[in-house]
Amino acid sequence: MGWTSYQNVIFLLIFIFVSINYIQISNAALDEYSEEYVFHFINRSRQLKEISTRCKDALGRIKSYLNDKETLEAQRIYYSQSFSTGPNNFFLSRDQDRWVYRGYECLLSAGETIYSKSEHPMHYCYSHDDDKDKNITAYSICIPSPCADDNETLLKEWRRLTEPKDAEKPMHFTSCTRSRHEKQWFEQLVPLTDLAFNIMLTMFIAMATSFHYVKGGDQAKGWGPQLMLAFSLKTNVRKLIELPKDPQSCITCMFGIRFLSMVWTLIGHSFIFIQAYLENVEEFKDTMANSFWNQWITNFTLSVDTFFVLGGTVLSYSWFRKWLKNSSEPEPSWTSYGYWLKFYRHRVVRLWPAYLYTVLAVTLRLSVTHYHPMWPPTDPAIQCPIHWWENALFVNSLFNNRCMPWTWYIGTEFIYYVISPIFLLSLRKRPKLGFLLCILTIAASAGLNTWSMIENNFPPTQLLWKQPDIFNHNFIQHHIEIYIKPQFRIGPYIIGILLGYYLACYQRKTIKPERSNNHIAGVWIIGLGCTLGALYGLYPSLHGWNWPIYHLVYGTIHRDVFAIGISFVIYACHTGIGGFVNRLLSHYVLLPLSNLCFTAYLFHMIPVVFTYLLVPFPIWFDSQIPIFIHCVVQLLLTYVFAIICTLSVEYPALNIERMLLHPAKNRTTLKPAPTSDSELQLKPSSPKL
Structure with a gap:
């Protein structure tokens, strides 16, 4: 057998070895459902006695909203694709990014923008369990916001439709996220208070810096002036770059x-x-x-x-x-x-x-x-x-x-x-x-x-x-x-x-x-x-x-x-x-x-x-x-x-x-530190402000 033949054999063995090992890697995938299947679920859910009348009305308007000429084709596709099922043990691991992706699809199907509020807001709701049992399934649905309080009932109905054998099992954990905050940040007291605090802090820093330039650090005596200097940009930028x-x-x-x-x-x-x-x-x-x-x-x-x-x-x-x-x-x-x-x-x-x-x-x-x-x-x-x-x-x-x-x-x-x-x-x-x-x-x-x-x-x-x-x-x-x-x-x-x-x-x-x-x-x-x-x-x-x-x-x-x-x-x-x-x-x-x-x-x-x-x-x-x-x-x-x-x-x-x-103390006597060319010597000074 010549050298070329040996090369071919070695290459074939390496290829087989690598191929065998590659097939051990699993591909992330969630179960997807057609638009017809999703609307079959919507129609079934409207018949449930456990959900509110307001929720039933909102479910009835979904199809007309998605088929409206002003609704983008992408929104209709996103809505159907956001309905998923998948292995529970992968919800917190391999496939988690796909569940988040489905969530964004649901939120975007509502047609919300930064500047305008949708007339058909959505909630992305999901259920999973921390149990390591691989036989448990996780679920996600996209429902109108008026159905938010009925999310567990609708998730159970989705499970009953997709996994009938699990219909009677308890659903330990459910959660939802909405397509739009109930109030935007500028309509809420706490974010506005935080913003006001930061504006006042900025103004105080500007005053402290001006005071530092006018009075100088050495001439400022007393606790008040020293406190002002602690916020001075002249002091702190020097600390940052020196x-x-x-x-x-x-x-x-x-x-x-x-x-x-x-x-x-x-x-x-x-x-x-x-x-x-x-x-x-x-x-x-x-x-x-x-x-x-x-x-x-x-x-x-x-x-x-x-x-x-x-x-x-x-x-x-x-x-x-x-x-x-x-x-x-x-x-x-x-x-x-x-x-x-x-x-x-x-x-x-x-x-x-x-x-x-x-x-x-x-x-x-x-x-x-x-x-x-x-x-x-x-x-x-x-x-x-x-x-x-x-x-x-x-x-x-x-x-x-x-x-x-x-x-x-x-x-x-x-x-x-x-x-x-x-x-x-x-x-x-x-x-x-x-x-x-x-x-x-x-x-x-x-x-x-x-x-x-x-x-x-x-x-x-x-x-x-x-x-x-x-x-x-x-x-x-x-x-x-x-x-x-x-x-x-x-x-x-x-x-x-x-x-x-x-x-x-x-x-x-x-x-x-x-x-x-x-x-x-x-x-x-x-x-x-x-x-x-x-x-x-x-x-x-x-x-x-x-x-x-x-x-x-x-x-x-x-x-x-x-x-x-x-x-x-x-x-x-x-x-x-x-x-x-x-x-x-x-x-x-x-x-x-x-x-x-x-x-x-x-x-x-x-x-x-x-x-x-x-x-x-x-x-x-x-x-x-x-x-x-x-x-x-x-x-x-x-x-x-x-x-x-x-x-x-x-x-x-x-x-x-x-x-x-750290009040000023008397200097302590130190033995002189030896120096050597092998030690890293820093520049003696740095640019001043």
Whole structure:
């Protein structure tokens, strides 16, 4: 057999292997019904004694409305297509975007617009059960708004028609969303009050800024003037764009890493949420899942692990750097209750104002700005009035994370901050014991991931585009039980704490060790190898290849491996072997973009959904370029809000904290910090306003 024959055999085997694995991926599809079948249901429903006369009249007018010459053909088609049935276990997983899509079809069939109210408003109503039994069916119908109170009766009638064998089963959960708010936001007291508050806040900031320019910061004495200065744009814009006074107090490559992670997060969310608006969604999902290089999007949830690494590193580096200076101030111990109270208080002041401001803005005004409500399970206007306290206490990730679900990361990292003194003090008092404690914690967290994957048949990470049949399809269960829970995600944060400890110790060395070319090459090989391996190692799991051991190993360690890779990149950049990568990531223009990342993260999901609502429905997928254009617009809108929130709420709160709780103290005597050419030196000053 010649070489060509061997090639053909090898190619045939690879083709058969890949084909077998591909057929394990299931296609998302709901049952659809013809227009005649839907109107058969309407006519049957009008005969029900349980529904009101008003509802019967409204059902009788549907056909004439849809056949009216002023009604668009698309509205008639949308109405019939919005009636669906499908497997209950897929309602919260694989097919969820199709149910949302059906909901938009129903709402659009009413003919509502921003400027005009429809004479035939609609309600999209659905029923599903959290039971994992695959034999249970979920249902959706589109009914006139006068029938909203009769939605459960009509859903049961739809079930009786489509699934007669289930007619007598209890219907545990039903919900509806309307085609138009009962009152638009400008007709409601609460949104108008929120708007008035923001206008008054803007006026106060303008007054504070004018006062600052007229009186100057040094001449303003007393609590009143100082409070005004806390809101001054002159003060806060300088804080936003200036480099630290101490050139060694921060790790500047984090400017770029933090901003790029924020962009990565937004792109990933944008590519997820567009699925609910796409007509040819299967083509989109195939494109996303089948391309090896698309894994930087399909595996984008690793961006959160970057934030965990950065959070742990910043905390550890600043904490150890302070106490390694051997200052005359007594070091904190396990019983330094006053010190640790201040430690936590500052964190709360750092997070609370911007966080609560965003929750209020999104809940009270932004969620009701559009003429129709959002998808009820994730609509902040519905969920946040009930669950806001979970966010306010940073425990939302310990529950079902209903209010602004993307903010689970804020609560999870706050929990890590609360327990961080255990690791900080252990490393400071007994480094070997502290290091062992960190390693055991990382291993325990990884073990919990392994156990949960085996117990629940979870995939290695959330698969938000394709759901291979070899895994549990319920990504909502995966999200609540493992993805957002602190005990499963702490590994990258601890790796960040160890990195910050090492960098602080490295900085204190008077004479830095020589690094050979082999050492430098090894650092970059490990850093890039771990990062890219973790990022692109999802491919076998994404395609459902029957490699159970691989899926378990990858799911257990890939986040920690990725965190190690990011840590090596940070180490290289901060210790002088980063080269052009460090110069790029540390560029001055990235400083304000990095400083705005917290408030940008809080808000970014609103523009992601908003831009898709403004374009014609449905969206047809031809290429990824239009989606990236959406991402650019979404990013710009996100940073506009981030600037507003940071300058009007976040920074003023920090200024007030400093004014009230940090009175001027006598300087403490410090031993001079050694410097070295290998350390990253920042510019001595930055442009003044």
